[in-house]
Structures are given as structure tokens and as C-alpha cells.
Amino acid sequence: MQRIAVVGSGPSGIYAAQALVAHPLLPGVRVHVLDRLPCPYGLVRYGVAPDHEKIKSLQQSLRAVLEHERVTFVGNVPVGGDGVSPEQLGGLYQAVVYCVGAATDRPLGIPGEELPGSHSATDFVSWYSAHPDAAAGRFALRARSVVVIGIGNVAVDVARILARGADELRPTDVPEPALGALAGSRVREIHMAGRRGPSQARFTTKELRELGALPGARITVDPAELVLDPAYAGTAPGSPPLPAMVRRNLDVLRGWAADASADGRTPARTIGLRFYLRPVALLERRGRVAGVRFARTAPDGTGGVRDTGTFEEIDAQLVLRAVGYRGMPLPGLPFDPVRGTVPHLAGRVLRGAVPSPGQYVAGWIKRGPTGVIGSNRSCAKETVASLAEDAPLLAGRPAAPDPVAALRAYGLRPVEWDGWLSIERAEAALGRSLGRGPVKIPDWPGLMDAARGDSLA
Template identity: 50%
Template sequence: MSRIRRVAVIGAGPSGLYAADELAQADNVCVDVLERLPSPYGLVRYGVAPDHLKTKSAVNVLKRVLERPNVRFLGNVHVGRDLTIDELDRFYDAVVLANGASTDRRLEVCGEDLHGSFSATDFVSWYSGHPESDIGRFALNATSAVVIGHGNVAVDVTRILAMSPDELRHTDMPNHVLDVLDRSSIEDIHLVGRRGPVHARFTPKELTELGDLANADVIVHGEDLKLDKAGEDAISSNRNLRRNYEFLHACGARVPQGRPRRIHIRFYRSPTEIVGASVVEGVKFERTELNDAGMALASGETELVSAQLVLRSVGYRGVPISGIPFDQARGVIPNTAGRILNRGVVLDGKYVAGWIKRGPSGVIGTNKADAVETVEKVIEDLPTLSPAPDPNPDGITGTLQGRGVSVVTWSGWQQIDAGEIALGESMGRSRTKIHHTADMLELSGRAVAEEGK
């Protein structure tokens, strides 16, 4: 390719930035990363638990991508609202969608929409200071909470509910979240899944962290730890499953220490109804039994767990974008190795990466190989794709500004970043997240103004 080819990447989370990094290493390719929030880093910033500082340090790697001279960050740009997919074709030779899986899967049981019933996604966004999360979304005036699901997100929200604010003050949690946690009246947290301990998807690191909490006892009932022959074989052959089971077994044998909160880890229970007239009063579960294939089958035995707060954590799914095919059943964009398909036919110049491509699976690093696969197809196709009618880099920014969009540049984000560090230092912390979009845009605006001097 002798001339500059311009590629748009939609989404500044790990999958989008890994894709941008791969693209930027190709000859004569310039990349714009369009992000609907004023801030980059996606779930690393707004999904990884605040106390998981090592995992959140992935920001240091992702930051280097946005510092590349042929990569440009355009934040606070919502594709589908501020620009359509078709309009992007005017400015870019190719478009890579990496907008993740931003909504949750539902339980589809009666009472799911009662006041006090939320998705874990809502709770994670709230305690992470996501700009689109209402400050007053959670009050935590319940005494009993039920978390439905046995993945790492379910363990994360359970841990946050159980921790004291003092255990979280070293993190970047917004102050309004710490204030609510400080007033929390929660005493019991029930972490419930429909299958057995060898089928749970939490990793040993996340699970065993529950045992390190100063504020909570972990309670496991022996009847929930029963294993069939397949379960015993799985534990003997899988180190992670064995570590999980050993931890759960140790919790079952341990005498509770009388700590302020109790975490009850329950297995073989499937939710059938969230009970209450207008607010959550409890969750009805049906005991399950596993068949030879490991499927959870209803036993007919039910029990009611009293609760005033329910958090469902049964998976994420993608959200469709107008103008792009979408698989409603799977919650992803149909594709072949990253090339987007429309009823089996490849859409020229349109690609996908990350969770919106393959579904919500893997860890942050999983997105690297996924992005490489997609970008290989982009690079292979670029010489044959029609060039953008308006390849001028100022074309898209001028269009957005003409529509009143406050575009956050990389230097604008750096000002926001500095503002969060300064706010944290004023409180004896390394950083405190700025929650309001308006406050972030104000900081970014000052950066833009200074650039223009």
C-alpha cells in the first residue's frame, strides 16, 4: 500500500486497543479509536474490581497504544448517535467494531423487575464510577442480598458487598460509592449457582480472596459439596478445580468467627422466582440434580431465601448497532475470523473484535490473539477496499464539532487523568475517579483550549 489507509476502531477497551496496536504496526496505516465515553480503557477501568490493582495495571500497556504517533483517540463519540456506521465510510477505508458486550443476560423469571433486583453489570458500573451510572442507583439498606451466578463477576460483587470501606479506600473508587458502602446494612450475602462446585466458573484467585476478608465469614454447607464420579475425576485432573474445592471444603469445616457479615456459598439451586409485592422480599430456588451429562435438572424441592437485594450475574451480551448485522440469540455480530457477515456474505471493509465478536469469554489477554486474527484480515483486505472519499483527518473531527459533539482528544484525556490523580492526592489516595461526564469534559475542554493557544 503506497498511500495512507485510514481505519476506525470503535471502542477503546482492551480488544479495540489491541486491534489498534496491530493496525498501527502496518505500513501506511493510521488509526482513529472512537470511544463513546470521555475515557479510554473500557472494562479495565469500569469492569475490573477496584481492589484488583495488578489487573488494572494493564492500563499501562494499553496507554502506550494511544501514544503511538499514528493512533488518535477520539473520546465522547457515540457511534450510532453522533455518527452512523454508513457515515464512517466517508472518512475510513475500514471499520473495526470492538464495542464489547455492555448489557446483561436476564434470568427470565417472575419478579425480575421488582425494586431491589438489579444486574451485576449495574452494580459493577456503579461502584466503578461509570459516567452513565446514576450516583443514587444503590443505597445498600438491605440486610440480606442474593447474588445469582458462579463466575468471577459474581465473586467480585459479593466481595465488594462484604468489604468494609476502609479496605477499599486505597482504590480509585468514587467517594459517593465509599459513602454508601460505609452506611451499608448488609449482613448476609448468598452466592448461589444452579450446578455443583466443579462447574462453577470462578477462578481460584477470585474465590480464595473471599477467605481473606476481615469483615466476613465464609459459610459452605457440606451437602452442597457432594460430588459424583465425574466431579471426582474433574477435581483429580484439574488443578484449578481442585484448589477451588479444597477452599470450599475448608470453609465448610471452619467455625464462623462472628464477623459482621456472612457469605453463604450455595450450589445446586436454580432461581424460579424473585418474590415480593412491589419490592424484593426473597428469592425462591429449586434444588437441582445433575444428570450424567452434567446438566442441572429440577428436583421439585424448593426453598425461599429472604433478601431485599438481588444481583443477577449470569453473563453479558452485546448490543446491536444500526446498520450492522446482529445475532440476537448469541448477542454477537456474525463473522468469520473477524470479517462481518450479512446472511453469510462478507461485508466489505467491516470487521469485529473482542466480546462482540466471540461472546463474553476469556481474560483481558485473550483479546490480544483475537485482535491479531481480525487485523490480519483487515491488512489482507485493505489493498482491495475502496478508498475513503474524505481521507483528511480533520474531516471527521470537523463533522463532529459541527454537530456539537465535545470530542475528547488524547491530551484532553491526559488532563482528566491528571485531575483524578490530583483529587486522589488531596484525600491521601493515589487516585479518585471523576464520575460526572460534565466534570470530565470541563477538564478536557481546558486541554483543548490550551492546545489552541
């Protein structure tokens, strides 16, 4: 085979490219990694929290793949919508691996969700990560009390960024407008609430512990809310033991609950971890969100929860929902609206029960928004193994001699590796001008100017 496109330069796309150029059945194959953004790395750049420098530094190993002599990064190429269609791509490459992620949020589906002051965690994360689609100035952080709905790692990220002082984030690549808003933040109380109990919380212990280590923030946990479903407490005869991560989480939470005694200091911010609260409505005052009404739940003995018939309201001028991500359909590709993924068989796109030749998926759009960055490596490898098996069938297909020129002819303005390097230089220069390390450029015009080398920074 000669030419394969990977759509999406997040971890799954880059791991797919890495597996493709290393596969013994695909000698000499050339891979173009396309992305709708002019910047590579997907959620590693635009999702992983800025204060998680070690995970962010994974970009260095992803970069090595994009610098491989047979891999080419081609940014600013949206597939679908106003961009190039999957059908057109199929004419340029012998096979296409879709790794477009699942970056849309799940709604709560409750009254008041559309009120000003109610946002998805996706929007908030995009804002502090300088995603160019995030509306500038969206989060002024004038709220005194914030409710974060969700008890997973994204909810923890959002709570932690809200609780950190701007000084702690200045050494990171947080964009200037977000840093300014965080510096002027009036947030004092952060309430993180989930409808289920602590043994069903999805956060990992490392992320949870980090909350307790924040200077200037105090964690509050109500011991009464640490009750476990007796059938899932790991204590009933014959019941399975609690998973190690849950046990560790419970140890941390119980430690905080026992340490309710204030140490005399007034913390700048409190983070309340709340369980068994199911949001039923967002409350409104003067046309804006003013709080959340929760139904109190209790364990139902089968690992789920039931409503108890009692309610609780928490005041909040900002509500962020972090209840999961969802894939979006790509026009021209099949889509399972229930799972929010593209149906596949070991990575081969399925139309009905039939594999669609030359079309593959990997990453979150293949298996849904679960797992850590490393999970995408094995996922991509499985897909590439399927593609390599199909190679004898695909090799006879035509491929454009110069797909990037063809993309230009379709009216697109691809940003290639040099353009991305130019953005990196502009971000370093911007940081220097502010007395900081590299600082992300948060808007489309700024990124495109920088890609052309026109940046003034």
C-alpha cells in the first residue's frame, strides 16, 4: 500500500500512524495525519489539565511519531461539514482510519440547563485549554458558588482548576484571558456532586488526593454520605471485594470526613464532595442560574440508587456538568446514536453487518469515551492489524499522487508541520513577552497568522 490517511491527531490517531509505519505487512506505506485544527495532539493539548505537566509532556513522544519520515501532519483539514467529505478522502487515500474522538458533552436533560451560567465541563475545559472554538471571555468567574455535576476525573480537573490560584497556573501554558479571569475569580465554594455513592465514583485516587494537596483549599466530606450499598460494600458473605481503586478512594474520603475539624485557618476556597444527589432542575433568578435542586438518593441494594423523596438545593451562580463525553456522527459514516460511536468489527467500519472496505476507526469514536491515553495505543493497534489483513484487497485502489495539493484544490488551506512549528515558536515568543513559558494562542486568527509566520508575538 502507498497512502493511508488518519483523521484526527489525538493519541489514537498518532498511535495508529505509529502502528501503520511499523507494520511488517505495510512496508514503505506513507501516512497523512489530518486534523481539523492547525495544532496536533487532540485532547492531550486541549483536554489534559494544564497543571498535569507530566501527562502533557506525552506530547513529546507523540511528536516523535509525527516527525517520522513517512508520517506527515496536515492540519486545518476538517472532514465533513465545510471540509472534505469521507467520500472525497476515499478517492485520495487507499484507506482512511477515523480517530476523531468524542469531544461533545452529554446533556443532563433537566429544566434550566439552558440558563446563562449553566455550561458543560467541555466548554470550561476548552476555555482554559485555549481551544480556538471556545468563546473568548465566556467564563468571567464572578460566581461565588459553583456546582460541578459529576464525580469523575473531568469533574475533579474542573474543580481543581477553579480552586487553584492564578499564581499556581502562571507557569503552565494557560492562555492569558483565562489566567486573567482566574486571577480575578470570586469563586469561594465549589460543590462537586454525584447521584451515586463513593464506591461508584469514577475518579482515580491520584487525582482525588491532589484535591487535598491544593494550597488554599479545604475539602469537606459528610461522613453520612460515605455509606456504601450493602450488596457492593465488599463485606456481605459471598459478595466480591471492592476494587482496589475504590478502596483507596474510600480511605482518602474517610480521612477527609474524619478531619472535619477546622485548623483555625480560613481557606481561600472550599471543595465539598457530595454523594447521592441527583440533579433534577437548575434554579433561576433574574434570568440566570441561581442554584441546583437535587433529589436525594440512597443505595438500592443492586449497585444503583433510588430516590428517597427528599430534596436539597445548593446555591450556585455557575453550574458545570461533567457527566460524560459523546461522539458526533460524521456525514457519510455509519453511527450508533445510542453508544455515540461508529459501529465496527475490530476497527473495520460496519455498514449494517458488512465491513466497509478501506474505512476504519480507532480511539474514543471506536470504543466510547473511556480509558486513559495509553488505552488508545492497544485500540489503534487492533485497528491497524485489521487494516494490514485487508491490505491485499486495498492495495489495488488508486491513491492521489499529492493528496495535500488535492485538498488545496478542494478549497482547503492545510497547515503542515512547518506551520505547526511556526505556531509553537509564536507561542514561545508570546510567553517570553509575558515573562512566562510558552503560552497557548486561544483563537483561530491568531493560530492561522502564527502558522503562516505572520505572528507579531
